[in-house]
Amino acid sequence: MRFDHVTDVIGDTPLVRIDAAVHGLNNIDLYAKMELFNPFGSVKDRAAWNMVRHRLPGAADRGETVVELSSGNTAKALAVIAGMHGLPFRSVTNRMRIPEVKDLLLLLGAQIDELPGRSECLDPSDADDPLTRMYHTVSADGAGYLHTDQYFNDLNIEAHLRGTGPEIIADLDGRAPDYFIACVGTAGSSTGVARALRAHDPAVTVVGLVAEKSDFVPGIRNLDEVHEVGLFDPDVYDTIEAVSSDDAIDGLLTLVRRCGTLAGPTGGGAYQGAVRYLRRIDAGLTERRTAVFIVCDRVESYLSYLRERRPALFRQQARANTVRSLTAEDVAAARTVGVADARTWIDKEHPLIVDLRSPFAYRAQHIDRSINIVDEQFGEMLHGGLPFSTRQPVLLVCPVGEKSARYAALLARMGHPDARSLAGGVIAWRDAGAELVRD
Amino acid sequence: MTLYLQPRVDGDLRLVLEDRDLPHRLADGLGSPLNLVLPGRVGHNVRRFRDIYHRHHLSGGVYFAHKANRSAALLRALAATDAGVDVASLGELQHALGAGFDPGRIMATGPKSREYLWLAARTGAVVNADSTTELSELAGIVAAHALPRVRVMARLSGFTSSGTNVMSRASRFGVPAAELGALWEVLGKHREQLDFLGVAYHLDTVGMPEKATALEGCLLAVEEAYRHGLSPRAVDIGGGFGVSYLADGRQWEAWTSELTAAVLGKRPPITWNGHGYGLRNEGGTVRGALSVYPAHRGVAGPDYLESLLTAESAVHRRPFGTLLLDGLHDLHVEPGRALLDQCGAVLMRVEEVRGDGRGETLVRLAGNSGDVALEAHGVLMDPLLLSRGEPGPEEPAGVHLTGNLCLEADLITRRKVFLPRLPRPGDLLAFANTAGYLMDFSVGNALMQPTARTVAVVRDGDRWRWCLDEQYWPVLGREETG
Numbered sequence: 001m002r003f004d005h006v007t008d009v010i011g012d013t014p015l016v017r018i019d020a021a022v023h024g025l026n027n028i029d030l031y032a033k034m035e036l037f038n039p040f041g042s043v044k045d046r047a048a049w050n051m052v053r054h055r056l057p058g059a060a061d062r063g064e065t066v067v068e069l070s071s072g073n074t075a076k077a078l079a080v081i082a083g084m085h086g087l088p089f090r091s092v093t094n095r096m097r098i099p100e101v102k103d104l105l106l107l108l109g110a111q112i113d114e115l116p117g118r119s120e121c122l123d124p125s126d127a128d129d130p131l132t133r134m135y136h137t138v139s140a141d142g143a144g145y146l147h148t149d150q151y152f153n154d155l156n157i158e159a160h161l162r163g164t165g166p167e168i169i170a171d172l173d174g175r176a177p178d179y180f181i182a183c184v185g186t187a188g189s190s191t192g193v194a195r196a197l198r199a200h201d202p203a204v205t206v207v208g209l210v211a212e213k214s215d216f217v218p219g220i221r222n223l224d225e226v227h228e229v230g231l232f233d234p235d236v237y238d239t240i241e242a243v244s245s246d247d248a249i250d251g252l253l254t255l256v257r258r259c260g261t262l263a264g265p266t267g268g269g270a271y272q273g274a275v276r277y278l279r280r281i282d283a284g285l286t287e288r289r290t291a292v293f294i295v296c297d298r299v300e301s302y303l304s305y306l307r308e309r310r311p312a313l314f315r316q317q318a319r320a321n322t323v324r325s326l327t328a329e330d331v332a333a334a335r336t337v338g339v340a341d342a343r344t345w346i347d348k349e350h351p352l353i354v355d356l357r358s359p360f361a362y363r364a365q366h367i368d369r370s371i372n373i374v375d376e377q378f379g380e381m382l383h384g385g386l387p388f389s390t391r392q393p394v395l396l397v398c399p400v401g402e403k404s405a406r407y408a409a410l411l412a413r414m415g416h417p418d419a420r421s422l423a424g425g426v427i428a429w430r431d432a433g434a435e436l437v438r439d
Numbered sequence: 440m441t442l443y444l445q446p447r448v449d450g451d452l453r454l455v456l457e458d459r460d461l462p463h464r465l466a467d468g469l470g471s472p473l474n475l476v477l478p479g480r481v482g483h484n485v486r487r488f489r490d491i492y493h494r495h496h497l498s499g500g501v502y503f504a505h506k507a508n509r510s511a512a513l514l515r516a517l518a519a520t521d522a523g524v525d526v527a528s529l530g531e532l533q534h535a536l537g538a539g540f541d542p543g544r545i546m547a548t549g550p551k552s553r554e555y556l557w558l559a560a561r562t563g564a565v566v567n568a569d570s571t572t573e574l575s576e577l578a579g580i581v582a583a584h585a586l587p588r589v590r591v592m593a594r595l596s597g598f599t600s601s602g603t604n605v606m607s608r609a610s611r612f613g614v615p616a617a618e619l620g621a622l623w624e625v626l627g628k629h630r631e632q633l634d635f636l637g638v639a640y641h642l643d644t645v646g647m648p649e650k651a652t653a654l655e656g657c658l659l660a661v662e663e664a665y666r667h668g669l670s671p672r673a674v675d676i677g678g679g680f681g682v683s684y685l686a687d688g689r690q691w692e693a694w695t696s697e698l699t700a701a702v703l704g705k706r707p708p709i710t711w712n713g714h715g716y717g718l719r720n721e722g723g724t725v726r727g728a729l730s731v732y733p734a735h736r737g738v739a740g741p742d743y744l745e746s747l748l749t750a751e752s753a754v755h756r757r758p759f760g761t762l763l764l765d766g767l768h769d770l771h772v773e774p775g776r777a778l779l780d781q782c783g784a785v786l787m788r789v790e791e792v793r794g795d796g797r798g799e800t801l802v803r804l805a806g807n808s809g810d811v812a813l814e815a816h817g818v819l820m821d822p823l824l825l826s827r828g829e830p831g832p833e834e835p836a837g838v839h840l841t842g843n844l845c846l847e848a849d850l851i852t853r854r855k856v857f858l859p860r861l862p863r864p865g866d867l868l869a870f871a872n873t874a875g876y877l878m879d880f881s882v883g884n885a886l887m888q889p890t891a892r893t894v895a896v897v898r899d900g901d902r903w904r905w906c907l908d909e910q911y912w913p914v915l916g917r918e919e920t921g
Binding site: 096102103106111112113114115116117131132152213214223224227228229230232357358360361362363364365374376399400402426427430438 | 496498602603604605606607608644645646647648649658661662665688692695696699703724725726727728737755757761762764765766767
C-alpha cells in the first residue's frame with residue numbers, strides 16, 4: 001500500500017464483525033464500520049476532505065482562512081488539511097467541551113473562538129444571537145473565508161453516499177445490511193449511508209441515535225439540536241432513539257475491553273443503541289439478518305470526559321505519605337506556632353520556611369527568606385520520603401494555616417521532630433503587621 | 440400534553456401562598472397588583488453564600504445588588520445580616536444609608552454623578568470606578584472638600600484569554616485590561632486621596648469560561664499593581680450567579696422541545712401569534728437562538744460561586760479559590776437575583792375569562808407586564824392559581840394571560856400558560872419567586888393604572904404578620920431586655 005498523499009488514505013475502512021458472544025444476539029450478525037482507522041482519526045476525515053478539496057486550488061494565494069463551526073473531529077481534520085495546504089484554520093464553537101480535543105487543535109495550529117455564553121440580564125430585543133452573526137460574517141462573499149459549513153453542506157452527505165455506503169455494500173458481498181444504526185451529529189454520515197443503502201435495497205431499516213436532552217455525548221446532537229442541522233431530514237430515519245452518556249460509556253467499555261476496538265463515546269453510543277434496538281427484534285426472527293453501525297473515532301481524546309463521569313474507572317494505587325491518609329486526630333495534633341512566637345523562633349533558630357502557596361502569590365509578597373514549594377509539588381516530594389534533614393527545623397506556611405497544619409502532621413508522622421505550621425497562615429502574619437517582602 | 444412550567448417555591452414563600460385566606464385578604468384590602476416580600480428569607484440566602492466562603496477559607500463581602508429590588512423591607516433585613524450592599528445610583532446610596540448599612544459595607548457602582556461621588560466619599564463607601572476619568576474626578580472632589588481618603592476599586596473589562604479565544608459581549612463599563620498603564624498612573628498620582636483596594640469585573644453572562652477568563656485577568660492585574668508599588672487586597676467578581684426558577688428540569692426540556700416543534704410547524708403554536716422567542720423557521724431548519732432566561736439551571740446561586748472557585752485556572756493550573764487565598768485577596772461578590780431567591784411574589788386578580796373567538800382562552804388580570812417583568816427578562820414560569828373559595832375540579836387549561844393596559848401588546852407573557860384548572864374572576868394568580876428583577880423593575884403608569892403596593896410578610900410563630908414595605912424594620916415585637 002503506497003500513497004502519494006495522506007488524504008488518499010481517507011476512506012476504505014474495514015468492516016469488522018462483533019463477536020456474538022459479546023453482543024448476545026442470536027439471529028443477527030453485527031458489523032462495525034471502523035471509521036476510527038481514517039488517517040486523522042475519525043469519520044469526519046471523509047466529509048472534511050470532500051467539502052474542502054475542490055476549493056483548495058488558489059486558496060492560499062487568495063489569503064483564505066478555512067473556518068468551520070466545530071468543536072471536534074471535523075475541526076481536527078480541517079486543521080490538518082488546512083495546515084498541509086498552507087492555510088490558517090479557525091474553529092468557531094459554543095464551547096470546547098473536550099479539553100484533549102482543544103489542546104490537540106491548538107497543537108495543530110488552529111485558532112479557536114469560543115462564542116459568548118448566554119446573557120444573565122437578558123435583552124429580549126437583541127434577537128440576533130452571536131452564532132448567527134458569526135455565520136453571516138464567515139459566509140459573506142469575499143470575506144476571505146473558506147467556510148465548509150458542515151451542517152448545511154451537501155458535500156458532507158456526498159462523502160458517505162459515494163464512499164462509506166458503497167463500501168459497506170461491497171464488504172457484505174453486494175448486499176445492503178438489514179439494519180443500519182448511526183448517531184446523528186451533522187447528519188452527514190447517517191444520511192449519506194442511508195441513501196446509498198436504500199438505493200441498493202429500499203427495505204433497509206435506518207435507526208438514528210440522538211442524545212438525551214440534558215445530556216452530552218460528544219459527536220451526537222440532542223433531540224432539539226438536530227432541528228438546527230440543515231442536513232437533518234427526519235424522513236431518512238425509520239426511527240429515532242435517544243442514548244445517554246451512560247449508554248455511550250457502557251458501549252465504549254464493551255468495545256475497548258472486549259472487542260479490540262478503541263472506540264470513543266460516539267462509537268460506544270452507536271454500539272449500545274444498536275444492540276438495544278436489535279435485541280427487541282432478535283427474539284422474533286426466524287432467519288439471519290445483518291446490521292451495521294459506525295465506530296466514529298478513537299477513545300484517547302476522551303479520557304477526561306470518562307474520568308469526569310466514571311472516576312472509578314481510573315482507580316489509582318494508594319500512595320505512601322499523603323495528607324489524604326491523615327486522620328482528624330493527626331491534624332489536630334500537628335505542631336503549630338502563632339505569629340509572635342514564630343517571629344522569635346525564626347530569629348533564634350532559623351527554621352527553613354516553606355511557603356506552600358502558588359508561585360504567583362509568593363512572587364507578590366512573602367515572608368522574608370522563605371522558599372516557595374507549591375503544596376501539590378511538596379506533596380509529590382513527600383511521597384518519596386523526607387526532603388530535608390531531621391535536624392533542620394521547618395516552618396510551613398499557607399494562606400490560613402490549614403494546609404500547612406496537614407503537612408506538618410504528615411512530616412511528624414514521617415519522623416520529623418520539629419516541623420511546625422504557622423497558625424492563621426500568611427493572613428494572620430499580615431494582619432499582625434509582620435513584614436511581607438517582594439524580591 | 441400539558442406543558443406546565445411549574446415554579447420552584449419553597450420555605451415560607453410556599454406556606455404564605457398556600458394559605459387559603461391571607462393572599463386574598465391582602466389583595467382585597469390593598470388592591471391588585473400587589474407585591475409580597477419575605478424579608479425573613481434573605482438571611483438564609485446570605486448564609487448560603489457565606490458557607491461557600493468558609494469552605495474555601497475566603498474572606499470578603501457579599502454585597503446585595505440593590506437594583507434587583509427597591510423594597511425597603513428587603514434592604515433593611517439585609518442590613519441586619521453581615522451582607523453589604525452594591526448601590527448603583529445616588530438614590531440607592533441614600534436608601535442603603537437610611538436602611539442601616541454602615542458605609543464600610545457599601546459598594547458604590549454604576550454610572551456616577553458628582554453628587555453621587557461626593558456622598559460616597561463623604562460617608563466612606565467603597566467607590567467601584569468604571570474609568571480612570573472617574574477616579575481623577577473623585578480624587579478632585581476629595582481634595583477640594585478635604586474629605587478622608589476614599590477606598591476605591593477599579594472595574595476592568597476586555598480581558599484576553601489564553602489558549603482559546605474566549606469571546607465575550609463588549610461591555611460599556613470598565614477600564615480595558617490591555618490599557619492598565621493609565622490606571623496605575625492615576626492611582627499613583629492620587630495616593631493621598633485614593634486607597635486602592637483592588638480590581639473588579641462584572642460580566643453579563645451565565646458562561647463560566649468567560650468568568651474564569653475575567654478572574655484570570657484580575658489576578659494578573661493585581662500582580663501588575665504590585666509591580667507599580669500599589670498593594671491591592673481584593674478582587675470583586677460581580678454578580679450573575681443566577682437562580683433556577685423551575686421545580687422540574689424535565690418540564691423545561693419538554694417545553695423547549697415543543698417550542699422547537701411549534702416553530703417548525705409540527706404542532707400548534709404554544710405562544711401568542713406563534714412567537715418563537717428568538718427561534719425561527721428557515722426552510723424547515725431552526726435558526727436563531729432561544730432568547731430566554733435558562734429557567735431551569737443545574738448550577739445556580741451559591742453553587743455557581745462554588746464551581747467558579749473550584750474551576751482551575753488555565754494559566755496557573757490551580758483552582759481559582761486557592762489562587763485567591765494564596766494571594767491573600769478578599770473576594771467580593773455582588774449577587775442580586777440569587778440573594779432574593781424565594782423572597783417574594785406578585786399577586787394579580789383575575790378580572791375576566793373568555794374565549795377569543797379563535798379557540799384560545801384569554802384570562803385578563805388586574806395588572807400588566809410592567810408589574811411583573813417576566814417577559815422583559817425572558818423568565819418563563821407558571822403563576823400559581825389561588826382560587827377564591829372552594830377550588831373547582833382539576834382540569835388543566837391552557838390560557839393566555841392579558842394585562843390591564845389598553846394595548847394589543849400587553850400580555851403578561853407571550854407563552855401559553857397551563858393552569859391546573861380554568862381560573863374564575865376573583866381568583867388570584869401568584870407569580871412566585873419574582874423578587875429579583877421581576878417585581879416592579881419595569882413599572883410605569885403612562886395609562887394611570889394603579890401601581891402595586893408592596894407588603895412585607897413575616898412569620899410570627901405559626902402565624903403571619905404583615906405590614907407595608909416602608910413600615911418594616913428588623914425589630915420584631917418587643918425584645919426581652921433582661
